[in-house]
Amino acid sequence: MSLDYGTLRVIWWALLGVLLVGFAVMDGFDLGVAMLHPFVPRNENQRRVLLNTIGPVWEGNQVWFILGGGAVFAAWPLLYAASFSGFYLAMMLVLAGLILRPVALTFRGKMPSLAWRRSWDWIFFLSGVVPSLVFGVAFGNLLLGTPFHFDQTLQMSYAGNLFGLLNPFALLCGLTSVAMLAMQGASFLASKSEGEVALRARTFGIIAATSLIALLTVGGVWVAYGMDGFVIRGVIDPAGPSNPLLKSVVREAGGWLINYRKIPVSLCAPAIAYLGASGAALFLLKASPRAALICSSASVAGVITTAGFSLFPFLFPSSSHPDQSLTVWDASSSETTLKLMLAVALFFLPIVLAYTSWVFHVFRGPVTEEAIERGEDYYY
Numbered sequence: 001m002s003l004d005y006g007t008l009r010v011i012w013w014a015l016l017g018v019l020l021v022g023f024a025v026m027d028g029f030d031l032g033v034a035m036l037h038p039f040v041p042r043n044e045n046q047r048r049v050l051l052n053t054i055g056p057v058w059e060g061n062q063v064w065f066i067l068g069g070g071a072v073f074a075a076w077p078l079l080y081a082a083s084f085s086g087f088y089l090a091m092m093l094v095l096a097g098l099i100l101r102p103v104a105l106t107f108r109g110k111m112p113s114l115a116w117r118r119s120w121d122w123i124f125f126l127s128g129v130v131p132s133l134v135f136g137v138a139f140g141n142l143l144l145g146t147p148f149h150f151d152q153t154l155q156m157s158y159a160g161n162l163f164g165l166l167n168p169f170a171l172l173c174g175l176t177s178v179a180m181l182a183m184q185g186a187s188f189l190a191s192k193s194e195g196e197v198a199l200r201a202r203t204f205g206i207i208a209a210t211s212l213i214a215l216l217t218v219g220g221v222w223v224a225y226g227m228d229g230f231v232i233r234g235v236i237d238p239a240g241p242s243n244p245l246l247k248s249v250v251r252e253a254g255g256w257l258i259n260y261r262k263i264p265v266s267l268c269a270p271a272i273a274y275l276g277a278s279g280a281a282l283f284l285l286k287a288s289p290r291a292a293l294i295c296s297s298a299s300v301a302g303v304i305t306t307a308g309f310s311l312f313p314f315l316f317p318s319s320s321h322p323d324q325s326l327t328v329w330d331a332s333s334s335e336t337t338l339k340l341m342l343a344v345a346l347f348f349l350p351i352v353l354a355y356t357s358w359v360f361h362v363f364r365g366p367v368t369e370e371a372i373e374r375g376e377d378y379y380y
Contacts, residue, residue, distance in 0.1 A: 006238025008338040012075045013328045015345060017308045019071055021301045023064035028300055030058045032185015034101065034128025037121055040189065040200045045372045047121065051105060051380035053192040056363040060356060062098065074341055078244065078331040079315050082156055086146050087138055089162040094131045101127035105380055129178060136177025139307055140170030143223065143256060145230065145319030150244060159320060169222060176215040180300055183208035187280055187296040190289035194366050202284040205292065209281035216273060229255020230317045236329050244330045249322040256310040266309040273302030
């Protein structure tokens with residue numbers, strides 16, 4: 001059965017969401033462990049326990065970020081151009097954090113000096129908190145809209161700057177992202193460690209999950225009552241040309257809630273976000289870290305899916321020229337490109353999932369202080 005252009009666009013919107021969820025769940029616990037690194041361990045062996053819980057998998061987890069960037073580049077070229085231009089400095093901060101992680105992991109053990117290792121420990125912490133914060137700030141600015149527009153030749157101009165992205169609502173979203181990934185990291189760490197490390201990870205995980213619930217509530221009320229959403233006026237052709245200049249968009253109160261009224265099943269996304277965070281806190285309290293990790297991962301998926309459902313069909317709203325906002329219907333590649341990419345994705349995505357599952361199976365089991373003390377073959 002041949003898929004029409006409009007259906008292909010929706011499929012690729014959904015696949016982009018899958019890749020974002022995959023990155024947030026998989027690399028999210030790496031970022032979370034980095035954020036917890038200065039606070040959970042009390043001695044060098046415990047610090048090495050943290051490092052080696054993510055040691056075998058962090059490089060593979062970053063593949064989801066690369067896949068997401070590649071999908072945006074190939075499937076949504078206008079979105080790629082607008083987002084990487086508008087968020088250029090923010091993206092550089094993210095990349096700096098992701099680059100500092102392997103540097104800190106590699107260099108902290110090269111010298112026995114305590115000051116040397118503590119310096120790299122704090123750099124490792126920054127490699128977790130900075131990307132987590134920036135990702136949330138970016139999502140917050142998507143809901144607010146960013147100041148960009150196109151001329152008649154579809155050349156884009158961006159009128160904002162990095163400091164303009166750091167507005168109160170975006171910072172709230174940034175803190176939400178930090179709490180979410182700290183919860184994910186703590187749940188993973190509790191499931192991959194024992195003793196004091198696992199106990200303190202559970203404590204921080206409960207705090208992070210509780211904070212996430214509170215921040216989600218404040219953010220939800222703000223979106224519902226404190227900001228205008230973007231709404232397409234008139235009829236737009238789902239199979240129309242990829243030209244963002246051909247539609248009319250208005251901003252109105254409650255605009256980001258329309259999809260939840262039209263498609264009640266979409267309410268499952270925020271429900272999963274809340275229930276997952278609550279379950280993570282409960283299972284961490286009951287010392288069931290594996291169940292907590294499952295709930296935490298579900299909550300992460302729910303938070304990101306909630307943002308996606310709220311924005312749909314918008315991908316990158318423009319605050320200065322709402323009519324030129326990028327949507328699922330006017331920012332994609334050609335129909336042929338989307339079909340070819342879908343075939344490639346259907347072939348390779350199961351391979352990535354199978355390989356990832358195998359790696360986690362091979363490296364299953366906790367990392368313990370006793371094993372570190374015995375000098376077992378750990379890389380970090």
